Amino acid sequence: MLDSFTHSSFLPATQFCDPLMTWTELINCDEYPPTFDHQTGSDPLWTSIPPEHWTKHHVCEWLQFCCDQYKLDANCIPFSQFNICGLQLCSMSKEEFIDAAGVCGEYLYFILQNIRVHGTTFLTPTEDIRPSTEHCEQKMPMKTVMVKREKNPSQTKAGVHSSHLWEFVRDLLLAPNNNILEWEDRDQGIFRVVKSDSLARMWGQRKKNDKMTYEKLSRALRHYYKTGILDRVDRRLVYKFGKNAHGWQDDRL
DNA sequence: GTTCGGTTTCCTGTTT
DNA sequence: GAAACAGGAAACCGAA
Numbered sequence: 596m597l598d599s600f601t602h603s604s605f606l607p608a609t610q611f612c613d614p615l616m617t618w619t620e621l622i623n624c625d626e627y628p629p630t631f632d633h634q635t636g637s638d639p640l641w642t643s644i645p646p647e648h649w650t651k652h653h654v655c656e657w658l659q660f661c662c663d664q665y666k667l668d669a670n671c672i673p674f675s676q677f678n679i680c681g682l683q684l685c686s687m688s689k690e691e692f693i694d695a696a697g698v699c700g701e702y703l704y705f706i707l708q709n710i711r712v713h714g715t716t717f718l719t720p721t722e723d724i725r726p727s728t729e730h731c732e733q734k735m736p737m738k739t740v741m742v743k744r745e746k747n748p749s750q751t752k753a754g755v756h757s758s759h760l761w762e763f764v765r766d767l768l769l770a771p772n773n774n775i776l777e778w779e780d781r782d783q784g785i786f787r788v789v790k791s792d793s794l795a796r797m798w799g800q801r802k803k804n805d806k807m808t809y810e811k812l813s814r815a816l817r818h819y820y821k822t823g824i825l826d827r828v829d830r831r832l833v834y835k836f837g838k839n840a841h842g843w844q845d846d847r848l
Numbered sequence: 849g850t851t852c853g854g855t856t857t858c859c860t861g862t863t864t
Numbered sequence: 865g866a867a868a869c870a871g872g873a874a875a876c877c878g879a880a
Contacts, residue, residue, distance in 0.1 A: 791868085815855055829869095
């Protein structure tokens, strides 16, 4: 159904956005929120109204947006089950999301909660919300990456593979209501893996690798010790962001 | 075609 | 005994 939507027709102004751009990157991107010049009049944008007020069409657009931006496998999402209005969508529990779309459902749930928690103001194109370049440089370490993208839109596809495991973990930690990872010491960047299997499943989904296990994922995490992205914590299932990890302090988007 | 970074996979041994 | 950790080694893959 949603295959009929193309990225260009749906989000024309996000052409420079990395489909795997992190949530933090996405909403701080100068190209975000998108402008919908072609959409005016009676059908307001889903970005401009609270999820509770979304129409079925808005929900549909949001799903497509999630697939595009977070590279979720659209084949795993039974769109017929999301042929509902925003109010019904918001009333769905995480379990219902998971029942409907498996791991993708879990991810969709997180994204929706993010929108609900932060309201729609951050999706509204106001000068106050959209960070200026200078402001962004001070607050957002990822600014450099974004500037590169703007300068060279042809690198968009390359950006798909710039999503690293530690960034995936970081973004999951920053997502509200996630029960897979939790902070042990927010200031120190110490966090704990609560549901190792779920984490591995989600990472496997992201990498299109259904053979991913927590054992393999943890090995990948341990590689980060060498590069200073993670520091060793001598406790089971507990990790700490190192000096070379950035963005994890930005819990306020 | 080569190099490189970032995993992924497999393994053995250790610790909890 | 199971689960998780530690880390070596090799393979894989996409980007440059």
